[in-house]
Amino acid sequence: MGRARKTFNWGRETQVAVEPSKSKNMILRAVKSVAQNHPKASIMSIALAVCGLMSWLFLDIAAADGGLGPIDAVTGTFFVLLTGWLGYGIGMSIVGHLLPPPEPLSTEPLSPEELAQLPSTAILVPVYNESPRRVAAGVRAMREELAKIGGGETFEFFLLSDTTNPDIAAEEEAVWLEMTSDSLKPSVFYRRRPKNIARKSGNIAEFCERWGGRYRYLIVLDADSLMSGATLVEMVRRMEQDERVALIQVPPRPINGASLLARAQQFAAATYGSGFLRGYRHWCGDAANYWGHNAIIRTRAFVQCCGLPTLPGERPMGGEILSHDFVEAALLRRADWKVRIADDLGGSYEETPGSVLDYLQRDQRWCQGNLQHLNFLVRCQLPLTNRWHLLCGAFSYLASPLWLAFVVLQLTLLLSVSSSGATSLGISAASASLLLLVGTLILLMAPKVLAVTDFIRSTPIENRRPARAIWLDAALETVASTLFAPLLMWFHSQFVIATLRGRRVEWNAQNRGDVNLTWEDAWAVGWKLVVLGSIAAVLIWLVNPTALLWFSPLLASWLGAAPLILVLSSPQLGRWLQSHGRLLIAEESNPCPVMQRQQAYFDLPVPSEDATLERLVRDPHAMAAHIAIAQLSADPLSNLPVSELALSEMTLDQRRELLVDADKLHQAHAAYWSERLLQDVEARAR
């Protein structure tokens, strides 16, 4: 070929080659060698060591008062499970940081001619009542990137709408018509299902049945997803390299966060995420998981393996499968397809909920979906690693009621038993408790410290902020997440109990924009915690004031639940921190081209008149376009009687019906104009 090979960045991800460690420390080298050669065994060993040591210390303390009682036994069981879970995460993170970082991508970008040789790929953007202009900003940015690098003929976008709100549906059409008014390639198509059967999985399945045969690959995005053109191309190229790969998941990185919560999460993902993902990739191998978006899928494999049945029994445990992604990955693996995670690819982004309430709403949905997966652990043949993924997904919510029960039992023990006995270590139970607390803190902090150190060491100084600023932000993030964790524990416990009691939640659209909560909102959600926290604090103070130290993070979070919710959700505070250089990520200080394009579309002035159902009914051109887009047919012989019902008086169902019935739309249009024109000519006649 004769062309020089060069390294280039995928989106804004900066892939940095890290020199092999020159440390003379033989122990560290040996540890790294073990982690690299036996990553799974290393993760398990760390998890077991953490769990074993902590549990032993805990049981030793519990037995110091004259043996283990029934409450000790129950508490001990919970503690073993929880520290095992904690140890698994710590192991993944530590091993991930000990593993070598991914090789810099040394392939050169494809020429437009080579790009045209790639198989046709559909980029699916399922939408459900999201802001159409926000979704369109991302799609336009990706489309322009692909057009620029010559991917116009290879890729085609599909906006797959399941929107049920008639006004948003009308706006989606208007935005799409606006977006496709140019002749730019890749093309963008729009389809709306009047009924969102089986939610997102049904949306994708319907696409596969209608158009799947046209495309070898599907790239599934979310309404808030954003991917760089180079990453989209590389995903297709990697699929072409191994025909047994059915799915490649590119981990999305959170961006565009305004609130303190969202900004803390995006900072955590950017700073701590890489090592954890590296460990996760080595843990999974070719049996990775699917996270529902920012992934490429082989259409043939998906169609053959991923038709999801309706589960027997009532919702939430039965009925439609709510969190389809984990199950689809398991089904692909069951048919011997490979599922991979490409943590070395950057240029993959998503947005997170802004306010605590939106975050909790999303978690409630996920909780139901993940607990439903417990169905599959024993009842169907799935690969072991996928069963583990399903179990982890469920346990990430089940852990909360376990923590809560553990806290309650600890309180009971504290109120009923003195801690004056001696442990087998030769120290008092009180001292051993302090040791356990310090050990727990070290274990919780160690992965973060390791991650920040690794981040600072592996990022060239010209591409990052000063180390002191990063450490300061890590401390700020740690405070925010430490205070948020007890809130999550409480709410997750409620979600788990509600799910097990058979209570359903609706899967509403997620709000990713600015939300300004009021004191009333925060108090309505947090008052129970304030009451519980007050009772617990008084009881502990009366019985054992020194134990307040143990419970201080929990009590601080619960007692201050309402202001904490407000502070974490505040976009003003988040922006203030951003303007003062706090919790910044590389994507903000130096945004990649696709993010710049998206931001440019965000900044466009909003049209003076919103595209709503009212406008669609009023404007004959918009109505004609809608009838054509939705492929509705009007009955040429129908002459519906004069409607006395104004659009503003219609129920939501009647408004939805309008969108799928051309005759009724004509009726509403004629009713509007007959009244309006009559008033007009009467006024002129006077």
Add this chain to the structure above:
Amino acid sequence: MSTVIEPQSLADAQVVLARRALLRYVVANGVDDPEQAVQTTHELVEAALHQISDDVVGRDRTRSIIYFGVQAYLKRPESRFHDLERLFAVPNEATAPMRLQDLHEPPIVVRPEFYVAAWRRTQDVFRQFAYSMRMF
């Protein structure tokens, strides 16, 4: 300019008002040629009058003429969306339907001997562990 001779039935005040209104609607929605607009309006009024019974009088009659006139206009080709090619660039090309997977087979099989063996093995592990601890 040709003269349109209106039948007597169209000449009452309500019809005149309705004609004016419909003319405005037709001109605003795609019929640019004035003569054509007048002709189209005439046809719409005529079509509307066929839908309305003689019992409807006064303001309701005017409103009904406009209403059915607008409905009649919406059935004409002038009111349709013309750039259809842009909307339907992707032909339907069906692939095989999604194959539904069975997630509930085989049923849970209870094999007592498996659980007995697992229990014995667990006891062995604990016994060996206890023995090794004593040795330590």
